[in-house]
Amino acid sequence: MRGGMNNMQGMMKQMQKMQKKMEEEQAKLKEEKIEGTAGGGMVTVVVSGHKEVLDVIVKEEVVDPDDIEMLQDLIVAATNEALNKADELSSERLGKHTKGLNIPGMM
Template sequence: MDMSKMMKQVQKMQSQMSEVQDELAEKTVEATAGGGVVKVVVNGQQEVVDITIEPEAVDPEDVEMLEDLVLAATNEAMRKVQDMASKEMGKLTGGMNIPGLF
């Protein structure tokens, strides 16, 4: 394979990766904890964009429980968004695991 052809393929892949990253930025995932009393929404850029806490989750005598629920929902949302990003990038890379992509 000549070098110019390979460089064109690399440039094409970079362009496609940029498009996928833009698409991921538009997508969100949602995770809940405590039977749905805490909900966290994360976008494809791994930013928390919304947290909803139902009033019944708020117990002034047990703040630690609420903290645990928020943490659990956030961690689950992050796992989901990483899985989503890996799947989308996997479509582009043909399933190759390229370090640093996601």
């Protein structure tokens, strides 16, 4: 019984250590700025690692009052690219702390 308790305590310490590292990575991710572009750089959307839109940059030459739909499509495409990159970065950063652990509900 004693060996089981030591094993459980060791596992709890490991979990606490992993949780602290993941919290640190989450804080770092919030500070990250990730860009998505569309239209060959005509539209750029910048998001944080927490997937908050920080900036939308539209080059003047892409603004055509007769084709607002194209501009809207470019903004959507750039936003989706930035959000996908943010997801990849988050998975990469947080996933390295859970690799090798076989915990239900964890990546």
